[in-house]
Amino acid sequence: MTDTQATxxxxxxxxxxxxxxxxxxxxxxxxxxxxxxxxxxxxxxxWYPRVICPYCFSLNPKWEESPGExxxxxxxxxxxxxxxxxxxxxxxxxxxxMLTNFVDCDLSxxxxxxxxxxxxQPTENGAPVPVFAPA
Amino acid sequence: MSxxxxxxxxxxxxxxTREAIGYSTPQLHAECAKGALEDAGLSKDxxxxxxxxxxxxxxxxxxxxxxxxxxxxxMDSTETGGxxxxxxxxxAAEAIAAGKCSVALVTLAGRPRSMRGGGMGGGRxxxxxxxxxxxxxxxxxxxxxxxxxTHNTYGxxxxxxxxxxxxxxxxxxxxxxxxxxxxxxxxxxxxxxVVTVEDVLNSPxxxxxxxxxxxxxxxxxxxAVIVVSPEVAKSLNRPKVKIIGAGEAPKGPRGGNxxxxxxxxxxxxxxxxFEEAGVKPADxxxxxxxxxxxxxxxxxxxxxxxxxxxxxxxxxxxxxLISGVGKLPFNTDGGGLCNNHPTNRGGITKVIEAVRQLRxxxxxxxxxxxxxxxxAHGTGGSLGTRHGAATVIMERE
Numbered sequence: 001m002t003d004t005q006a007t008x009x010x011x012x013x014x015x016x017x018x019x020x021x022x023x024x025x026x027x028x029x030x031x032x033x034x035x036x037x038x039x040x041x042x043x044x045x046x047w048y049p050r051v052i053c054p055y056c057f058s059l060n061p062k063w064e065e066s067p068g069e070x071x072x073x074x075x076x077x078x079x080x081x082x083x084x085x086x087x088x089x090x091x092x093x094x095x096x097x098m099l100t101n102f103v104d105c106d107l108s109x110x111x112x113x114x115x116x117x118x119x120x121q122p123t124e125n126g127a128p129v130p131v132f133a134p135a
Numbered sequence: 136m137s138x139x140x141x142x143x144x145x146x147x148x149x150x151x152t153r154e155a156i157g158y159s160t161p162q163l164h165a166e167c168a169k170g171a172l173e174d175a176g177l178s179k180d181x182x183x184x185x186x187x188x189x190x191x192x193x194x195x196x197x198x199x200x201x202x203x204x205x206x207x208x209x210m211d212s213t214e215t216g217g218x219x220x221x222x223x224x225x226x227a228a229e230a231i232a233a234g235k236c237s238v239a240l241v242t243l244a245g246r247p248r249s250m251r252g253g254g255m256g257g258g259r260x261x262x263x264x265x266x267x268x269x270x271x272x273x274x275x276x277x278x279x280x281x282x283x284x285t286h287n288t289y290g291x292x293x294x295x296x297x298x299x300x301x302x303x304x305x306x307x308x309x310x311x312x313x314x315x316x317x318x319x320x321x322x323x324x325x326x327x328x329v330v331t332v333e334d335v336l337n338s339p340x341x342x343x344x345x346x347x348x349x350x351x352x353x354x355x356x357x358x359a360v361i362v363v364s365p366e367v368a369k370s371l372n373r374p375k376v377k378i379i380g381a382g383e384a385p386k387g388p389r390g391g392n393x394x395x396x397x398x399x400x401x402x403x404x405x406x407x408x409f410e411e412a413g414v415k416p417a418d419x420x421x422x423x424x425x426x427x428x429x430x431x432x433x434x435x436x437x438x439x440x441x442x443x444x445x446x447x448x449x450x451x452x453x454x455x456l457i458s459g460v461g462k463l464p465f466n467t468d469g470g471g472l473c474n475n476h477p478t479n480r481g482g483i484t485k486v487i488e489a490v491r492q493l494r495x496x497x498x499x500x501x502x503x504x505x506x507x508x509x510x511a512h513g514t515g516g517s518l519g520t521r522h523g524a525a526t527v528i529m530e531r532e
Contacts, residue, residue, distance in 0.1 A: 077290075087291065113298075
């Protein structure tokens with residue numbers, strides 16, 4: 001299937017919605033740094049970043065820079081679209097899984113369990129967003 | 136307190152339209168309400184409780200209550216996407232058991248087909264995939280950018296289920312095949328042609344691994360259910376369908392460490408409902424199982440306990456869901472896969488077909504003999520991100 005050769009490069013990603021709670025994440029993204037939150041009390045990391053820990057309800061989660069490495073938990077290649085693209089979850093080496101797109105690759109060759117690494121993709125008039133490509 | 140035996144289904148109605156050109160959405164809700172009242176033999180002024188979800192135009196329950204001229208002493212607009220109306224039946228039974236109302240109306244209606252994207256999105260509240268302009272929906276900024284849709288978020292679930300359990304596209308296709316066998320007898324069904332496993336596998340790929348025929352239809356329409364107290368039920372000239380158990384639960388990634396897309400919230404709502412009802416999955420004569428996609432059915436059948444986790448593929452294969460053929464007759468109206476999926480939300484039609492089966496009023500070709508116990512179960516929102524599960528168990532008295 002030749003159209004699986006397409007990558008998500010052609011799919012334009014809208015600017016992410018930003019609020020007071022998420023602004024530090026997107027400010028760091030503009031500098032090319034990927035942040036997650038880890039609770040200063042129970043020590044568990046979580047995703048997406050919150051002010052309150054979803055595990056122990058502490059108000060002490062702290063920003064932590066992550067190398068953005070992990071494995072593909074699952075994915076789906078979307079053909080019901082002008083440009084095929086891959087959406088899926090990556091389980092970060094720190095533990096949490098995050099929704100993302102897979103880019104710069106042959107979409108027909110993606111595999112669950114495959115190692116991937118984060119990169120930032122520009123958006124339309126907004127902060128760049130975390131996406132992943134084969135490591 | 137249990138709801139077991141404290142409330143009955145008094146009336147149901149499924150709107151016959153599938154493309155509601157020339158209708159307004161409030162009108163569809165009201166026509167469904169009128170149909171369910173006529174089915175029950177009740178009048179509008181008997182209604183003292185009203186239940187609706189995000190497809191009801193206006194502000195919670197209030198705009199539609201006012202439009203229909205209802206005088207209420209109880210209202211509930213809990214929103215869990217397509218499963219809302221199954222959940223509402225449970226909530227209505229609770230309210231009736233607590234003496235808060237005695238005739239509860241539940242409505243669903245909408246026009247996503249004729250409005251072509253301008254209608255209320257089903258199972259997709261603000262912050263759900265995709266789009267969402269509400270920056271204060273907590274996950275919005277981190278998820279809505281990735282092009283998530285119902286097709287591909289359910290596709291992700293199917294891909295992981297296949298990876299962990301060896302489930303195949305052929306097995307998923309059997310779910311559509313069974314639905315099509317039922318839909319051929321339903322004059323209102325959108326897709327009445329009986330299809331084969333090969334037909335499903337040869338239909339275009341929509342979002343891997345789901346083909347077009349793994350997906351439900353897009354339709355206008357609606358439905359209504361009236362839940363009544365035992366005293367009201369006794370006064371009605373209709374077969375008695377008693378609510379004996381209900382359960383509900385939300386499920387999501389909860390900080391990303393709980394992500395497991397191989398099961399649904401049915402693992403919680405199902406056991407709660409079965410325990411309250413005092414029955415087991417094997418006792419069910421008929422099952423209405425939400426079928427937004429074939430994978431939705433397979434996962435929920437496992438999670439409700441009809442078979443072991445991971446064995447859903449084997450369970451649904453070879454016609455096991457076809458009425459008169461297999462062990463678990465499901466969605467005998469053709470379901471969302473073939474009949475309708477009004478306003479992109481299938482919950483109410485799941486309750487309605489279960490009630491038809493329990494009354495002996497399903498199409499003769501699909502009616503389950505001596506059908507005295509049935510389950511209606513749904514998933515609303517997205518199986519691949521966060522969703523609400525709702526289960527209701529009903530018994531013919």
